[in-house]
Amino acid sequence: MSGTLHSSETQHTLAPSRRGEPTWELALKYPRQGDWTESDYDLVQQDAFVELVDGCLEFLPMPDLSHQLLVRFLFLRLHQLVESQRSGEVLFAPLPVRLWRGRIREPDLLYVSHARLKRTSSGLAAIDLAVEVVSPGADARERDFVNKREDYAQAGVAEYWIVDPDDRSVRVLVLENGTYREHGPFRGDAIAESRLLPEFRINVAELFAAAESL
Numbered sequence: 159m160s161g162t163l164h165s166s167e168t169q170h171t172l173a174p175s176r177r178g179e180p181t182w183e184l185a186l187k188y189p190r191q192g193d194w195t196e197s198d199y200d201l202v203q204q205d206a207f208v209e210l211v212d213g214c215l216e217f218l219p220m221p222d223l224s225h226q227l228l229v230r231f232l233f234l235r236l237h238q239l240v241e242s243q244r245s246g247e248v249l250f251a252p253l254p255v256r257l258w259r260g261r262i263r264e265p266d267l268l269y270v271s272h273a274r275l276k277r278t279s280s281g282l283a284a285i286d287l288a289v290e291v292v293s294p295g296a297d298a299r300e301r302d303f304v305n306k307r308e309d310y311a312q313a314g315v316a317e318y319w320i321v322d323p324d325d326r327s328v329r330v331l332v333l334e335n336g337t338y339r340e341h342g343p344f345r346g347d348a349i350a351e352s353r354l355l356p357e358f359r360i361n362v363a364e365l366f367a368a369a370e371s372l
Contacts, residue, residue, distance in 0.1 A: 231368040246271040254281035257313035
């Protein structure tokens, strides 16, 4: 049934959903957690901001204004550099990145060199640099600091930036021998700098000031 709504699975003995309950009629159209395929993921991705991890969907929090201002600041700086060098593409979420079969992530911001640029049916198959702006909450922090760190390293993403609004820091993680070595954290007036793209340098104070510009 992969790749189509699981309408045959909606034949169940539950009474119609009541006010305040989950919308069972909708939920049962889709696979159970652990049974999701990439084709199923492609269908729901049209309507929600989600990632695919070990057959399960992870629903990402909707970015707030500060989050988007941080992403915009970084995008403009990185895009300007990459455009001048004509070295690749700088893109931003929502855009699925297929790290490997059954593992799809959505970096807030990414850079992919022309040499590694490879499209999939819905996004990209490889990236060189990923940036995540950490959303509030323990789940979001574990996802960005632990789970995505492991995933991006396993996928061979050369550099991973974690922008943490909670302590106004930027961590630059550089891939060495299959694991990340932390370059940073950078705070205050420190300059966060890329090892992959040496001219990509960000004043941390200016970055977080951008999140308060409106």
